[in-house]
Amino acid sequence: MEQILKIEDLEKSFGDLQVLKGIDLEVDRGEVVCIIGASGSGKSTLLRCINLLEEADSGHIWFGGKDLMDLSTDINALRQRIGMVFQSFNLFNNKNVLDNCTMAPIAVRHIPKAQAEQTAIRHLRTVGLEDFIHADSRRLSGGQKQRVAIARALCMEPEIMLFDEPTSALDPEIVGEVLDVMKRLAREGMTMVVVTHEMAFAREVSDRVVFMDQGVILEQGTPAQVFGSPQYARTREFLSRYLEDKKP
Amino acid sequence: MNQATRKSGRLRAFVRNDHRYVFLGGGLLALVCLALISAAPSEHSFLGTDNFICGLLTGICCVFLAAAALALIVKLTHWKTYGGTFLKKPGPVRAARIYSYVLAAVFALLAADRLAVKLADTVRMCAAMDSNPPEFFLSMFYMTSKSMGTIAYGVKTTVFLALAGTAIAFVLGILMAFFRIQTPDKRDNDFVKFLKSAARTFASFYITVIRGTPMMVQALIIFFAGFNVFTHFTDLSVAEINRIWSTSTAGLITISLNSTAYLAEVLRGGMESVDVGQTEAARSLGMTGWQAMLKVVFPQAVKNSIPAIGNEFIINIKDSSVLSVIGCMDLMFATKSVSGIYYRQLEIYCMAAILYLILTYLSSLLLRYLSRKLDMPNTRGIPSSN
Numbered sequence: 054m055e056q057i058l059k060i061e062d063l064e065k066s067f068g069d070l071q072v073l074k075g076i077d078l079e080v081d082r083g084e085v086v087c088i089i090g091a092s093g094s095g096k097s098t099l100l101r102c103i104n105l106l107e108e109a110d111s112g113h114i115w116f117g118g119k120d121l122m123d124l125s126t127d128i129n130a131l132r133q134r135i136g137m138v139f140q141s142f143n144l145f146n147n148k149n150v151l152d153n154c155t156m157a158p159i160a161v162r163h164i165p166k167a168q169a170e171q172t173a174i175r176h177l178r179t180v181g182l183e184d185f186i187h188a189d190s191r192r193l194s195g196g197q198k199q200r201v202a203i204a205r206a207l208c209m210e211p212e213i214m215l216f217d218e219p220t221s222a223l224d225p226e227i228v229g230e231v232l233d234v235m236k237r238l239a240r241e242g243m244t245m246v247v248v249t250h251e252m253a254f255a256r257e258v259s260d261r262v263v264f265m266d267q268g269v270i271l272e273q274g275t276p277a278q279v280f281g282s283p284q285y286a287r288t289r290e291f292l293s294r295y296l297e298d299k300k301p
Numbered sequence: 302m303n304q305a306t307r308k309s310g311r312l313r314a315f316v317r318n319d320h321r322y323v324f325l326g327g328g329l330l331a332l333v334c335l336a337l338i339s340a341a342p343s344e345h346s347f348l349g350t351d352n353f354i355c356g357l358l359t360g361i362c363c364v365f366l367a368a369a370a371l372a373l374i375v376k377l378t379h380w381k382t383y384g385g386t387f388l389k390k391p392g393p394v395r396a397a398r399i400y401s402y403v404l405a406a407v408f409a410l411l412a413a414d415r416l417a418v419k420l421a422d423t424v425r426m427c428a429a430m431d432s433n434p435p436e437f438f439l440s441m442f443y444m445t446s447k448s449m450g451t452i453a454y455g456v457k458t459t460v461f462l463a464l465a466g467t468a469i470a471f472v473l474g475i476l477m478a479f480f481r482i483q484t485p486d487k488r489d490n491d492f493v494k495f496l497k498s499a500a501r502t503f504a505s506f507y508i509t510v511i512r513g514t515p516m517m518v519q520a521l522i523i524f525f526a527g528f529n530v531f532t533h534f535t536d537l538s539v540a541e542i543n544r545i546w547s548t549s550t551a552g553l554i555t556i557s558l559n560s561t562a563y564l565a566e567v568l569r570g571g572m573e574s575v576d577v578g579q580t581e582a583a584r585s586l587g588m589t590g591w592q593a594m595l596k597v598v599f600p601q602a603v604k605n606s607i608p609a610i611g612n613e614f615i616i617n618i619k620d621s622s623v624l625s626v627i628g629c630m631d632l633m634f635a636t637k638s639v640s641g642i643y644y645r646q647l648e649i650y651c652m653a654a655i656l657y658l659i660l661t662y663l664s665s666l667l668l669r670y671l672s673r674k675l676d677m678p679n680t681r682g683i684p685s686s687n
Contacts, residue, residue, distance in 0.1 A: 104585055106584065106585065108487060124487065128488070129587050129588070129589055132584065132585060132586070133586070133587030134587075135585070136585075137585035137586075139578060141576075141578055143578035143579060145579060145583070146601055147597065147600045147601050147604070156586075157583070157586035157587060160588055160592050160596060161586065161587045161588055161592070202582075205586070
């Protein structure tokens with residue numbers, strides 16, 4: 054398998070608080086990696102470091118043959134190839150659904166407007182929102198917003214998609230519509246790194262599950278390994294709490 | 302469209318519905334009408350006095366007063382059971398309501414005749430006078446009408462200064478706000494880092510100085526500094542310099558530079574109030590910092606700032622008055638000249654206050670209308686000075 058992303062010894066502190074304490078992670082093309090762990094364990098920070106929304110203190114992030122941590126790397130060019138979906142959707146409030154999806158392709162990749170719109174409509178159709186292309190993005194429901202956000206990222210035709218707790222701001226009834234879109238993406242072979250609290254999704258969809266605790270990757274493996282026979286007491290404790298919560 | 306129909310619906314409901322205080326309010330209105338009928342009519346009064354129409358109007362008022370008195374007696378005697386008396390039957394209720402509209406029409410007629418026509422007659426009379434009358438209001442009208450040209454020019458200058466000043470300040474304020482938010486980034490080269498810190502330092506220095514000194518002092522400094530530049534670097538005579546470096550030019554520059562500092566802070570606040578997630582989303586799609594700012598953050602920031610920009614305009618209408626210190630021909634300076642001609646101060650300054658109030662109130666109405674059109678939070682009332 055071809056390696057697409059390689060993180061080496063990544064460290065990051067916010068003031069005195071060290072959030073990432075030497076992370077090593079490799080992601081292959083077409084792989085779906087779910088990062089689980091308690092709040093504050095550094096999952097989101099790790100994800101945000103990958104496309105430099107947070108600048109890590111030391112370490113290397115190899116992507117597309119370049120080290121993102123190298124100050125001479127053109128990060129804007131690399132970011133085009135890394136899609137990101139946020140917990141709070143972050144749709145552009147001053148644009149409608151279609152313009153949300155076409156703005157970056159037109160501004161960054163200089164794609165003609167008509168062609169960008171065609172691509173956008175195709176992706177909006179795959180997320181089931183072709184009827185909303187002219188809707189005001191502020192008037193959509195949470196689930197619809199997140200699906201537009203996914204379509205917006207897809208319009209840049211990224212090689213890898215990062216999902217930062219994409220369903221945490223949604224109520225349980227509409228979590229499903231977003232997860233369905235993500236499952237479909239995974240089936241189509243998209244490389245995905247997903248920070249999530251949806252254990253069922255992680256178990257069902259991911260090729261590899263990474264458990265993070267206090268700034269380090271404690272253990273990783275196939276869903277069967279991590280969920281079935283976790284090596285560490287801390288992992289068992291975390292998972293058992295989740296399984297208890299899910300009991301009726 | 303929707304709003305218009307709702308408004309007309311409300312009006313219709315007001316006309317149709319039962320009103321609880323129809324006798325109380327109507328009675329008071331009838332008393333005011335009687336007082337107006339007995340007031341002396343002016344020269345162009347169309348109703349006149351002691352004729353059939355006046356008698357009819359008096360009659361209408363008296364009949365209503367009698368009905369109101371009857372209602373009062375019934376209310377006093379049937380305090381708890383008033384709702385059951387004949388006055389609360391549908392017929393009498395509707396009759397009282399319709400009669401109250403007649404009364405309102407009578408009042409409108411009398412107000413037009415005894416107040417509006419009288420005011421117009423007084424103003425015309427004052428304008429025709431040969432000397433300044435001693436009475437307060439008459440003198441006010443006399444001086445205003447005699448120096449109408451000066452005052453109109455002053456109003457025009459004030460409106461121009463506020464409009465042009467705010468517009469120029471908006472453009473410069475955008476620039477200054479951009480300077481103010483520059484932060485050197487780890488990935489910039491040294492020259493860009495230096496430029497960014499320089500811009501930021503300059504902007505905060507400018508804003509501190511301008512907001513920390515009175516506009517009157519700024520006006521004097523700018524005017525005399527400009528004058529000195531011309532005397533030092535050209536051979537022009539004072540009269541020629543005055544023609545080029547006019548007080549209104551200096552005034553316009555002052556008000557623009559002053560407003561720039563305030564609008565820069567308004568716009569900076571607007572940009573900072575846009576959720577940081579908007580920038581992150583744009584950056585995550587590969588847009589540069591500039592693209593994210595221009596296409597995503599800035600449009601939202603300006604929209605959020607429009608009420609505050611409107612307030613700055615209203616403040617400029619009022620604060621342009623300090624430019625009279627350098628002899629800028631605004632409303633304040635015009636008023637001062639008029640008071641100098643007639644040696645009467647209180648009357649004409651009251652007139653100036655009324656004119657300023659009209660200007661600011663009209664502007665605030667206009668801005669409220671605009672912000673409703675643009676679907677933005679309302680600003681209420683007239684903002685206070687800086």
